[in-house]
Amino acid sequence: MVLASASPRRLQLLEQAGIAPDALRPASVDESVAKGEVPRHIVRRLARAKAEAALKIIKSEPELAKSFLIAADTVVAVGRRVLGKAELEHEAADALRMLRGRAHRVHTAICIVTPEGRWRERVVETRVRFRNISDQEIGAYLASGEWKGKAGGYAIQGIAGAFVVKLVGSYTNVVGLPLTEVVSLLAGEGYPVSLLWLSKAEVETE
Incomplete structure (x- = not known):
């Protein structure tokens, strides 16, 4: 199993589901958004681009060449407006002010490539509503530094x-990787997810 991401959150989520990747091969791709491109198309395109880039990397590594590969991309959207990863404090501040007191959607595309070269893709959407957080709360949150590199600045x-008063859909999707869909796709392609759970249970009872 290869995870095409450097995100510690995605790694932790996979491990939470009992899946420990054999390698991390984060792929650097151009994440710029085309004018008029809708969120679902953006994440699907970027997840596939990351998978393609990671495949090129592992083809030169014989021990990984026949691995399952997982790539993903997440964006936060208010209507058709996409809020990317906040790298600067003012970007996170602008995003949080836009999100407060209203609903937004978190879209994640997952792209799985099997050892036989089959591609499985899915886009998952979660609706989230923030309460009307104050400027003081936003300032304190920015000071925490948790916003750095996060889609939507949080x-x-x-x-x-x-901040969340309502969430409809997958919580793990908002964290960065929708586990129900990932496990379902992997199991459908023959990856022994449940056997890994049994192995973990046997180790813990020894």
């Missing part, structure tokens, strides 16, 4: 979980 698994 991490739901941290302090920002206290």
Whole structure:
């Protein structure tokens, strides 16, 4: 199993599901968005681009050449407006001010490539609503640093979980990887997910 991501959140989520990747091969791709491109298309295109780039890397590594590969991309959207990963504090501040007191959607595309070269793709959408957080709360959250590199300028698994008044759909999707869909796709392609759970149970009872 190869995870085409450097995200510690995606790695932790996979491990939570009992799946420990054999290698991490993060792929660098151009994440710029075309004018008028809708969120579902953006994440699908970028997840596939990451998978393609990672495949080129592992083809030169014989021990990984026949691995399952997982790539993913997540964006936060308010209507058709996409809020990318906040790298600067003012980007996170602008995003949080836009999100407060209203609903937004988190889209994640997952792309799985099997050892036989089959491609499986799925886009998962979760609806999230924030309460009307104050400027003081936004300032304090920015000071925490949790927003860095996060789509929409927040991490739901941290302090920002206290901003959420309603969530419809997959929580793990908002964190960065929809586990139900990942496990379903892997199991459907013959990856022994449940056997890994049994092995973990046997180790813990020894």
